[in-house]
């Protein structure tokens with residue numbers, strides 16, 4: 083792999099139902115280690131695109147290659163790839179509310195079959211890294227937005243993915259907290275060399291990226 | 305994912321809704337308890353009843369009656385108006401039966417209703433008499449102690465059914481031999497010294513005499529081995545004939561009517577050389593225009609009837625189990641729709657559809673196992689209680705104990721397995737919904 087493209091799409095089309103095309107043929111390439119920001123007006127298809135890149139959704143047409151090869155066939159192989167190679171950070175955090183913070187971060191490790199002892203160790207290390215070392219056993223729903231998003235990031239990188247996708251990770255947070263979250267993401271990008279794709283409305287966030295992809299009406303416009 | 309993690313995660317999911325979970329488990333528990341109880345009571349009662357018949361030598365005997373229509377069966381016999389031309393059972397019939405192939409003995413028997421009750425000496429309780437006058441019964445019925453009376457015995461020597469030993473509190477048959485029994489007689493034999501009313505006495509005087517009772521002492525000379533007809537008392541045929549031939553006054557003096565000679569024997573007990581010969585002999589007997597009741601036939605009918613009852617009870621329990629499993633379907637579907645977000649989070653973290661549906665199967669499995677085990681235990685103890693109750697009722701009615709065993713472990717295990725199987729089957733639809741509809 084090395085300098086290979088992490089993400090490479092050709093003519094990705096997505097429509098919900100008949101004729102409701104949301105993406106009209108997206109072509110994009112993201113190189114290994116790149117930090118790409120995706121911006122565009124609301125409803126332009128940013129989330130739809132990154133959900134497809136993160137294997138959370140399937141395109142209606144076109145081809146998607148990840149890590150230099152075509153996608154494996156079957157749900158189990160796709161799920162495995164999603165588990166091992168891709169981390170996804172959501173705008174609304176998406177923590178399991180009745181799990182503890184630690185348990186939430188353990189979910190991908192558990193799915194991967196990592197032993198309880200190892201996954202607890204790894205999850206608490208990661209939570210310390212994002213500054214949540216003292217709330218490990220707290221119920222996820224009891225945390226503040228910023229704390230929940232940090233837990234969300236810890237969960238996304240638990241399996242040390244090659245690709246980290248964040249869909250408006252700071253969208254629900256005040257600018258100060260947002261800044262901290264962004265810092266965590268860029269630190270991960272720099273120190274681990276993780277390829278990072280961030281969807282954002284904020285120009286200041288976008289400016290930090292190596293490259294900005296702009297979207298309008300389901301099309302990439304440069 | 306590790307197997308233990310599946311179980312932990314499923315369990316965690318179940319207990320997020322404790323009330324709903326308890327109710328679902330309770331439904332499975334109740335229905336599997338019902339299943340265990342009904343099935344094992346059905347099985348053990350049948351075994352006990354059939355086993356009871358199979359005791360002793362009863363299976364190689366055939367009861368012959370005069371009218372072939374009563375041979376129809378234990379449950380299915382039709383009652384017909386007495387046909388005057390119907391053959392009565394005479395000594396000639398007995399000798400014809402003796403000559404049939406495979407028959408080792410034919411013993412005439414007469415029920416002596418005139419001996420109303422009897423009491424053991426020194427025992428205040430009296431028993432309703434189920435007395436049978438018989439001859440050469442020795443070849444047909446083996447004894448546990450003592451000897452059979454002589455065929456022509458006119459003295460009141462009796463052979464006691466084994467079932468009375470328990471009533472008397474006697475452990476071994478030998479010690480019953482030699483004891484005396486007092487029969488109460490009405491309207492029959494009154495002894496040679498009875499003052500019978502004159503032929504022209506008032507009807508009131510005759511009625512008073514008819515109601516009066518005579519006590520006749522008899523000596524126990526033998527005790528039968530345990531068998532299906534344990535509550536009978538055998539007396540010599542000739543004595544029985546005397547009992548059934550009351551003296552009456554006529555203008556010309558006293559006469560006696562031998563009602564056995566008049567009406568024939570009640571039935572003839574035929575013993576076959578072997579159990580296998582029984583059906584053939586029964587056919588031959590029916591060929592003579594007589595009725596033949598075999599115990600095998602009765603056992604077959606009991607089996608048939610109890611199978612029907614068993615199937616009905618089993619279906620009731622099964623239906624309740626199925627309706628309880630609909631509760632599982634409901635619980636899981638609700639859980640799936642409530643946990644929609646959680647399922648999506650798990651999917652985003654890399655869980656396959658298969659993992660998600662497995663988690664729901666395991667939830668159903670846990671509910672099923674907990675319900676089935678609890679239900680099995682409750683059913684087991686319910687059976688023991690019910691068996692004890694049956695025994696109490698039987699003994700309070702003076703009936704013999706069936707000695708019902710507790711439910712067998714095999715039955716228990718089979719019922720539990722069935723409950724779990726139905727619970728897991730119930731998980732198919734919700735698991736499918738979780739894997740397909742929610743995760744797309």
Ligand SMILES: Nc1ncnc2c1ncn2[C@@H]1O[C@H](COP(=O)(O)OP(=O)(O)OP(=O)(O)O)[C@@H](O)[C@H]1O
Pocket residue numbers: 098104122123124125126127128129130131
């Ligand atoms: N599941 C869905 N079914 C139908 N239409 C959908 C679905 N998801 C998204 N859309 C439509 O697709 C279009 C693009 O949505 P998308 O969420 O990708 O936009 P976005 O660029 O992320 O917007 P925002 O900045 O507000 O998050 C919208 O018009 C939206 O209504």
Ligand SMILES: [Mg+2]
Pocket residue numbers: 128129130249
């Ligand atoms: Mg969006």
